[in-house]
Amino acid sequence: MTRRSYDQYCGLAGALDLVGERWTLLIVRELMTGPKRYTDLADALRGIGTSLLAQRLAKLEADGILVRGRMAAPAASMVYKLTETGEELGRALMPLVLWGLRHAVPEEPAEGVQVRAEWSLLAFTHSADPATLAGIEATFEFVVDGTSAMLRIEGGRASVVQADGSTEPDATIRIKASTVAAVGSGRMSVIEATAAGRVEIEGDPEAVEALIVAFGSTL
């Protein structure tokens, strides 16, 4: 294991020495939406190859970016979860996510490209003003191209969580990945998307109204 390094005394070079290798930042992205098992990761990161995933996880653990833990009682299996350092890295990646959305992601997902609601929603966790979010406490289920994820707003912060059957959302929103991308990248406002009938809403109208206000004001 000849740890390849840029050998530069620089924050960016140091960061890339730790997390610049192929797949590594995508593993971090997966864990930004909550702890995951090995197979959850392998499933989301199509093409990674089981061996490389194990290697990356071991290195991330050694570098203090994630920890390995055991799940609660019944499903006594291993989970990977970000440390505080890892969470901080996740927050530092958000501007890059938005840049990618504006400049690297096509309007429509190409044939054969993987789509996940979790990834689409990532753009929203840092693009609303905390002051506007304060006061809202609600959970929204987004169904994006057949996949589903929850956007949880609480304590002035929005976060993406995995859609497990256990939590009941206040509202369910059906929307195409391309519409989420258009809104997240600033090409279209929430208001415009709604007006254009590109958003299908079901559930508590009051919660939805708050959501639109929160994100409509910044997007």
Added chain:
Amino acid sequence: MTRRSYDQYCGLAGALDLVGERWTLLIVRELMTGPKRYTDLADALRGIGTSLLAQRLAKLEADGILVRGRMAAPAASMVYKLTETGEELGRALMPLVLWGLRHAVPEEPAEGVQVRAEWSLLAFTHSADPATLAGIEATFEFVVDGTSAMLRIEGGRASVVQADGSTEPDATIRIKASTVAAVGSGRMSVIEATAAGRVEIEGDPEAVEALIVAFGSTL
């Protein structure tokens, strides 16, 4: 050229498809401090290999992140410079730079590790409050472990520029790379570093005072 892609409809994955390969973000970092020639880049990016550098530059140009241009009259040579998209990418990288400084860069540069004043100063361009910077218009030369770069403050923004002989700084500051890193990462305040005699200052005391206030208040 079998463009390897993650094939995921996600801002981060898209960004990494464009700029996630080895050396690519470091090339962007180099250009964040102004246009550079091929040999300037090859010199700063020790170990890259001339062939790979050429390949990366061609791809970055094709993707609209940089443009190739010709320098002014006498030195009729080629320069590479960021497009607006590239500049935006540079700004999106700043949180990652700071994360790296806090979690990936050792207190002291290890033996054989490259040190450049430009890299050290990068941490400061986004860590002062614009309101505090407003009103300052000055140029500071930092001499860091034998290398030199300018921090230019103007219009409420701080930026790193290359130290060419042509501009005369208002003050010159001699400081070790490890001290810059300690301050940039928040482990030490500007005030502490100055009090500890780790900063050697020469030049206009008024400008230096303003600098310390601007960065002392946030760090």
Added chain:
DNA sequence: CGGAATCCTCTTCGATACTG
């Protein structure tokens, strides 16, 4: 079934040498 190690092939990287 979750969590890997092994093996093999292919791609990418790094270094040196060479050219307009």
Added chain:
DNA sequence: CAGTATCGAAGAGGATTCCG
């Protein structure tokens, strides 16, 4: 100065196998 050509070494991807 600004690259191209080449080649051995390292890394990635896919399939298969193994273990608890």
